[in-house]
Amino acid sequence: xxxxxxxxxxxxxxxxxxxxxxxxxxxxxxxxxxxxxxxxxxxxxxxxxxxxxxxxxxxxxxxxxxxxxxxxxxxxxxxxxxxxxxxxxxxxxxxxxxxxxxxxxxxxxxxxxxxxxxxxxxxxxxxxxxxxxxxxxxxxxxxxxxxxxxxxxxxxxxxxxxxxxxxxxxxxxxxxxxxxxxxxxxxxxxxxxxxxxxxxxxxxxxxxxxxxxxxxxxxxxxxxxxxxxxxxxxxxxxxxxxxxxxxxxxxxxxxxxx
Amino acid sequence: xxxxxxxxxxxxxxxxxxxxxxxxxxxxxxxxxxxxxxxxxxxxxxxxxxxxxxxxxxxxxxxxxxxxxxxxxxxxxxxxxxxxxxxxxxxxxxxxxxxxxxxxxxxxxxxxxxxxxxxxxxxxxxxxxxxxxxxxxxxxxxxxxxxxxxxxxxxxxxxxxxxxxxxxxxxxxxxxxxxxxxxxxxxxxxxxxxxxxxxxxxxxxxxxxxxxxxxxxxxxxxxxxxxxxxxxxxxxxxxxxxxxxxxxxxxxxxxxxx
Numbered sequence: 001x002x003x004x005x006x007x008x009x010x011x012x013x014x015x016x017x018x019x020x021x022x023x024x025x026x027x028x029x030x031x032x033x034x035x036x037x038x039x040x041x042x043x044x045x046x047x048x049x050x051x052x053x054x055x056x057x058x059x060x061x062x063x064x065x066x067x068x069x070x071x072x073x074x075x076x077x078x079x080x081x082x083x084x085x086x087x088x089x090x091x092x093x094x095x096x097x098x099x100x101x102x103x104x105x106x107x108x109x110x111x112x113x114x115x116x117x118x119x120x121x122x123x124x125x126x127x128x129x130x131x132x133x134x135x136x137x138x139x140x141x142x143x144x145x146x147x148x149x150x151x152x153x154x155x156x157x158x159x160x161x162x163x164x165x166x167x168x169x170x171x172x173x174x175x176x177x178x179x180x181x182x183x184x185x186x187x188x189x190x191x192x193x194x195x196x197x198x199x200x201x202x203x204x205x206x207x208x209x210x211x212x213x214x215x216x217x218x219x220x221x222x223x224x225x226x227x228x229x230x231x232x233x234x235x236x237x238x239x240x241x242x243x244x245x246x247x248x249x250x251x252x253x254x255x256x257x258x
Numbered sequence: 259x260x261x262x263x264x265x266x267x268x269x270x271x272x273x274x275x276x277x278x279x280x281x282x283x284x285x286x287x288x289x290x291x292x293x294x295x296x297x298x299x300x301x302x303x304x305x306x307x308x309x310x311x312x313x314x315x316x317x318x319x320x321x322x323x324x325x326x327x328x329x330x331x332x333x334x335x336x337x338x339x340x341x342x343x344x345x346x347x348x349x350x351x352x353x354x355x356x357x358x359x360x361x362x363x364x365x366x367x368x369x370x371x372x373x374x375x376x377x378x379x380x381x382x383x384x385x386x387x388x389x390x391x392x393x394x395x396x397x398x399x400x401x402x403x404x405x406x407x408x409x410x411x412x413x414x415x416x417x418x419x420x421x422x423x424x425x426x427x428x429x430x431x432x433x434x435x436x437x438x439x440x441x442x443x444x445x446x447x448x449x450x451x452x453x454x455x456x457x458x459x460x461x462x463x464x465x466x467x468x469x470x471x472x473x474x475x476x477x478x479x480x481x482x483x484x485x486x487x488x489x490x491x492x493x494x495x496x497x498x499x500x501x502x503x504x505x506x507x508x509x510x511x512x513x514x515x516x
Contacts, residue, residue: 051310051339052372059466060455081309081373086467089454111385113501114310115339127369127450155514168448169503183514188502190426192385196347200317208317209344236514239501243371244446245427248496256413256441256494 005158010036013087013096013125017047017080017104017117020065020073024103027146028135029071031153032100035161039096040073041087043080043117048106052120053079060086080121088128098160099125102135102173103149105142109174109225109235110191110215119172123241126170131160134170138229139177148180149173152234155183159236168240174225175234186235189224191217263416268294271345271354271383275305275338275362275375278323278331282361285404286393287329289411290358293419297354298331299345301338301375306364310378311337318344338379346386356418357383360393360431361407363400367432367483367493368449368473377430381499384428389418392428396487397435406438407431410492413441417494426498432483433492444493447482449475 012032016025020042032038044063055078066072074091076083080101088095101121108116118134125132133156137149152175160171175183193213201207217226225235270290274283278300290296302321313336324330332349334341338359346353359379366374376392383390391414395407410433418429433441451471459465475484483493 046315049312049314051308051312051378053309053311054307054373054469056307056469057304059458059460059468061464061466082469085451085454085469090457090467111499114381114385114499115312120309123372127372159514166506169506185507185510185514187504187507188500190500193343196343197318199348202317206319208319209348210317211312211314211340211343238503238506238510240503240506241369241372241501242446242448243497243499243501245496245498246445248424248427248498249443249445252443252496256417256443 005035007036010097011094012036012038013092013099014038014040015042015080015083015101015121017043017050017121019043019045019047020075022105023142024105024146026071027150028100028103028153031150035157039092040071041076041083041091042073043083044075044077047079047117049115050079050117051115052081052123054081055079062091080117081124084121084124096130099130099132103146104136105144106136106140107138107174108134108136108172109229110189113172113188113239122170126168127241131165132170133157133160133173135173137175137177144177148178148234149175151180152183156236168242169238172237172239173234174229176229176232180234181232183234183236184228186223186225186228186237187221188237188239189217189226190219191215191226263293265294268355269352270294270296271350271357272296272298273300273338273341273359273379275301275308275379277301277303277305278333280363281400282363282404284329285408286358286361286411289408293415297350298329299334299341299349300331301341302333302335305337305375307373308337308375309373310339310381312339313337320349338375339382342379342382354388357388357390361404362394363402364394364398365396365432366392366394366430367487368447371430371446371497380428384426385499389423390428391415391418391431393431395433395435402435406436406492407433409438410441414494426500427496430495430497431492432487434487434490438492439490441492441494442486444481444483444486444495445479446495446497447475447484448477449473449484
């Protein structure tokens, strides 16, 4: 697995939100190993759409695992953000030089960024001061061809290693399934889900709802992540966890006293 | 409850993350009723620190509830964001003119914004196009005096009704317990938790971890939400769900081809 980019003094923490049995984390670990030593700390089960949840009211357990004698690490009964926090504070003797999260099975572009456990793991790493990259493949299927997402990951890692990442900035990468056609910087598309719930009646005659819906783009621009992906390119979007709406903020005069 | 600000044609959706039995949602509903008709759609149990989770893999159930013949609404076995989405798409015959989330028992200032279910309900409402305000009291106790947080809520509602809120902007309000000393616009303080986990051994001799830690401010500035709160004032912070780091983005030239 070693190539000229391998540095044995580089420690890379690998996480995801689909859990340790996901093909995506295996694909990501393969790429990470080309660049350095790796430690896998990831949820013990599927944690999609958990957003930036952390586990406050339950204790966290950590279980070492080995899968097919190819991949080993530590499984946590918590969220992606829990994994990063616990890795940082308790599980890693040596702090990581880089944190990777993914490869998610399903897009984390547009408004999906908000709901994404994959992105939240990378964001949590950024909060704690580590360079971090989230990677997703736009195809949901567990059998999706991740070769392009792996190439996109390599490019994002090279970018981060060469240029460094400013404090507070996380890289969010998305790639279509199949070989990489190219990769472009992109903005998060303003978007939302419409027609979201499907109502059903259970065998006991009680109603319930499944979340569903299709993504609607509210913005225009060739450089929106969702639009770039539609053209077949992978995207890389710098995101931040400072949510302050600074322009709006600067224009407030007061108007709160009553 | 009616005063000169009451408008019977105004529909206000009330949600929270502490669940329908929390004193905070009762306090918020009281304030909301001064301004219009209200509909409560909230989690059926405590959902703190769920961030912007949505429920993808389980069906959602909706149960009408009435508490002490004073408060009625619909309880959802999901997250705060689920409640808003379901209210918007299926449960509310008439769409809300304003969405309120809270009053959370515990601060949602600084980095807490990221983990907050209270804020995520308001953000989800903003995504769907409704003016929305999240409100939190910095004291965790369920018996905290919410009178100041209620006053801060009134001021934030008046602001939103008079000025409107631009698309994509959510108001995030925090207030100390007790009477309101004053209320100021503030920025999200760059901050993080340090010393986060407490390791313990269970009665079966197995280790487990509780999340804990203290908040560290990484920024300087009198107008940071955490600093304003320390001085005893309530804060109001405009936040956005566009996470793109625009300044960083504008300065990228390419450098991704390899």
